Amino acid sequence: MASTTKYPVVDIHTHVYPPSYIDLLKSRSTIPYIITSDGSLRLVILPAEDTESTSRGRPVGPEYYDITQKIAFMDKHSVDISVISLANPWLDWLPTEAAAEAARSLNDEVERECEKYPGRLFAFATLPLSGGGAAIVEEIERLQSLKYTRGVILGTTGLGKGLDDEALLPIFKALQDAKLPVFLHPHYGLPGSVWGERANDYGHVLPLALGFPLETTIAVTRMILSGVFEKAPELQMILAHSGGTLPFLAGRIESCIEHDAHLKAEGKLGEGRKTVWEILRKNIYLDAVVYSEVGLKAAVQASGEDRVMFGTDHPFFPPLEEEGGKWASVETNYGAIKGALGSGSDEAKGALGGNAVRVLNLTI
Template sequence: MIVDVHTHMLTEDYLDLLRREGGPDYSFRTLPGGGEVIDKCGVPFFTLLPPMWDFDQRIRDMDADGVDVSVISLTSPNAIFPDADLGRRAARLMNDAFAEARTAHPDRLRWFASLPWTDPTAAGEELLRAVALGASGVIAVATVDGTPLTDRAFAPIWAAIDAAGLPVFLHPSVPPGGEALGLGDYNLSPPVGFVFDTTLAISRMLYDGFFDRYPNLHMILAHGGGTLPFLIGRLDICHERIPACAAGTNHRPSHFLDRIYLDSVVYTKGALDLCIETVGADRILFGSDYPHNIGDMKGRLDLLGASAAAHESAAASLFGLPD
């Protein structure tokens, strides 16, 4: 069974809500060749493509490329907005839509719940509601309106996720300060900014004592973990020799690698090999990033090659699917 853990959908109702109320941070503009892109604080990060809201097309594409199950999620901005009420409405809208899609395609779809993280009380309530609707896990965007996920304001949400034993899919957005970093130049956010966002988020968690506090939590990192496979040795040596890096936990970062899964959304064999070397083959999960413009179910499966099915026993166990 081939399970795609990194694959996105949204709805036209969600886009309408974002158009009406997402400003000033989020804005839409037409591309010179047609179609639209969403900007975050002036930095382009999300090109809209029709398959993103066409569930029937998704199933046809899964059939064509040999994918059995997709665990769908709402990409950034997800349900994270300075306006907490907007976040609550966005989360409910999309969780309802994903539950409906799962009902329509019970053998082919699972979903990660979106939460209104800017309102921790409402997020806890929405988590319980989403689980009752059949959510298989939770998606967390790497920062919450600029606030790190390790902030103690979010502790009740993490405690509830940990108690429920739900896997978490950590996904990036345009990192804070993206405009100052010039990520709008050459649209650098997708190729570079996103992996920085993931790297900063997981590095904070590894140094912060986050995984000590939430012992049941397992996390799936998007895009092969950002640069974590390349940097894990550096994180370890800094924990050993720089006191501030060891202030949050006595455990070196690599101690927690058995709590982390990496998806296969990388684009060279060398990168995939490094991911496997870092966490082990049994903690690599197939991901495609479909239907984004750099998403590709067949291409990511081809990169995994003959080992694709072997990697999927972990996904089957994680999401309660038959092997």
């Protein structure tokens, strides 16, 4: 229903590589690293990009590290507030001894970027995952004192064994207790062998369109199966790309659980188990970075219209030809929200920003 309620437009899925991270990658020659080629920078973060061909990596310009470009992008696309997060592969790859200090320094640097535009920028922080449990929990505690930090971004590997690792439980509990939602984001995709011999003919389409969403779906399903959401019942997860394929597969996952003799024999199907549907409505938020009305309607039906949040994935997916206009990737996501929820409706306004303001407390 159309309404006169006014909410800001909030982009909760938008990345940065702060200047110090760019410097760090420039100093390296194995993944992840940055090379300078013909005076411009190229980022190599995926094994498929690390080839001898002249097209090694992908270009990274100032839109990745210059915060004024983020603000210009927001202004061009009518985004009032952005919750910025370090882009993949975060600090996953750092040696243990460097992780804690790197995370502190990076999270403080991102805070300072937010401080330059009070009320327009907030942040999801990065955890020192390779630094060990104590260092991670210490950083989670410290994050609570940061004025603009509203959660953490997390990949799917956790401490190296995935997100169903028992050793991660104290970390999930610390995040729950700190009321810091986890923005779960893919990076590693699926093993290259699944793309077949002709993978190189298809650019990045298969890993980005399918590998990323399936990685997220698998990671969160493993969390569900391991009982994370019963053991940390208030943990809040925001899933990238509308949960990958989770809204579409939730029924099948739930049915497979209910029909699994092994789970039954282990006593895991009894009272106290949260169903996939309950978890979707209690512990999970979905971004609206799904590029279609069909996908967005599935997200809304799975989690509820009050649990879906607009995002852009900037600075990824720019127009291939420099046109200077609005980005099709962003307009498609705007269009999907309007089409699925009704232009100007309370539900659309919630998805565009109201839900994010409420859930992430985006006021200063």
